[in-house]
Amino acid sequence: MRAVRISKNGSWQAEPATVPEPGPGQVLIRIRASGVCFNDLHAREGRPGHEAAGEVVDLGPGVSSRRIGDRVGVPLWQTACGRCEWCQRGKPLHCPQKGGTSINLPGSHAEFMLAAADATMLLPEGLSFEEAAPLFCAGYAAYSGLCSAKPKPGDRVAVAGIGGLGHLAVQYAKAAGLFVIAVTGSADKISLIRGLGADEIVRNGKELQAIGGADIILGTSGSIDAQADAFEGIRPEGRMMVMGLGTAPLPLPVNALIMKRASIIGSQHNDRRHLHDALALAARGRVKPMIETYSLAEAEKARERLASRRTRFRAVIVM
Ligand SMILES: [Zn+2]
Numbered sequence: 001m002r003a004v005r006i007s008k009n010g011s012w013q014a015e016p017a018t019v020p021e022p023g024p025g026q027v028l029i030r031i032r033a034s035g036v037c038f039n040d041l042h043a044r045e046g047r048p049g050h051e052a053a054g055e056v057v058d059l060g061p062g063v064s065s066r067r068i069g070d071r072v073g074v075p076l077w078q079t080a081c082g083r084c085e086w087c088q089r090g091k092p093l094h095c096p097q098k099g100g101t102s103i104n105l106p107g108s109h110a111e112f113m114l115a116a117a118d119a120t121m122l123l124p125e126g127l128s129f130e131e132a133a134p135l136f137c138a139g140y141a142a143y144s145g146l147c148s149a150k151p152k153p154g155d156r157v158a159v160a161g162i163g164g165l166g167h168l169a170v171q172y173a174k175a176a177g178l179f180v181i182a183v184t185g186s187a188d189k190i191s192l193i194r195g196l197g198a199d200e201i202v203r204n205g206k207e208l209q210a211i212g213g214a215d216i217i218l219g220t221s222g223s224i225d226a227q228a229d230a231f232e233g234i235r236p237e238g239r240m241m242v243m244g245l246g247t248a249p250l251p252l253p254v255n256a257l258i259m260k261r262a263s264i265i266g267s268q269h270n271d272r273r274h275l276h277d278a279l280a281l282a283a284r285g286r287v288k289p290m291i292e293t294y295s296l297a298e299a300e301k302a303r304e305r306l307a308s309r310r311t312r313f314r315a316v317i318v319m
């Protein structure tokens with residue numbers, strides 16, 4: 001088989017590798033599509049990719065919940081120790097020993113990949129591998145952030161940053177029947193963003209404030225400053241979900257935070273049920289990932305375009 005490895009200079013090269021054998025509780029997946037997440041760019045070594053979709057082709061000992069031929073996807077977080085405080089409290093997301101695809105488990109930009117059987121999610125009928133793959137990180141994160149903000153009927157939702165994560169967040173918020181405002185500095189994307197269903201499009205937090213603000217801000221931008229800027233448009237009692245990863249501080253005006261009694265909430269893949277429902281909405285045609293596809297041999301081209309911010313919404317490597 002071939003698998004992408006990060007070379008010393010940071011480029012992605014498809015190299016020959018041995019097809020692994022599934023151990024206890026594992027399945028072997030023939031990967032059909034692997035989404036390229038912005039967070040892949042933070043990795044400096046190893047095998048990148050954590051938005052996998054494919055078919056189960058082999059079962060390890062003891063696997064009973066998955067069958068050969070199942071269409072599945074694999075989320076970022078797969079395993080946890082089962083013994084620590086957080087595992088025992090039913091919150092394996094906080095397990096200090098959790099296993100993450102492409103973090104301490106092999107990545108998905110490869111023809112085959114092992115995964116913990118119980119971590120995989122069955123793909124609903126009618127959802128292609130290419131469209132399913134980006135939902136296993138970007139779609140999951142977008143929908144989970146929206147659900148965790150506890151939207152109420154009539155809420156105004158602003159999505160700050162319309163890229164891989166944000167273009168899905170706009171559609172999920174629209175599918176939930178909410179009033180959706182896209183916040184973007186990319187003038188060239190405006191007609192595409194209208195097509196996603198955004199009710200209003202503004203350039204920054206000041207303009208968001210001017211049109212009435214938002215009860216929920218989904219900070220999906222890879223730019224921390226762009227997420228912070230959108231906060232200017234938060235309404236009283238508003239919730240800001242911080243979702244675009246970064247190491248920089250989030251600079252927010254404390255007076256506005258206090259006077260508006262706003263909440264700032266960090267959000268990632270908060271609950272597996274959000275992943276299930278995110279896939280179901282896409283299978284029903286309510287949400288459609290906008291993708292550009294690459295072959296495994298073109299992985300470096302996909303990485304380079306994302307790194308130089310030329311990827312429109314989501315790159316997917318198909319095999
Ligand atoms: Zn990701």
Ligand SMILES: [Zn+2]
Pocket residue numbers: 080081082083084085086087088092095096097
């Ligand atoms: Zn644990």
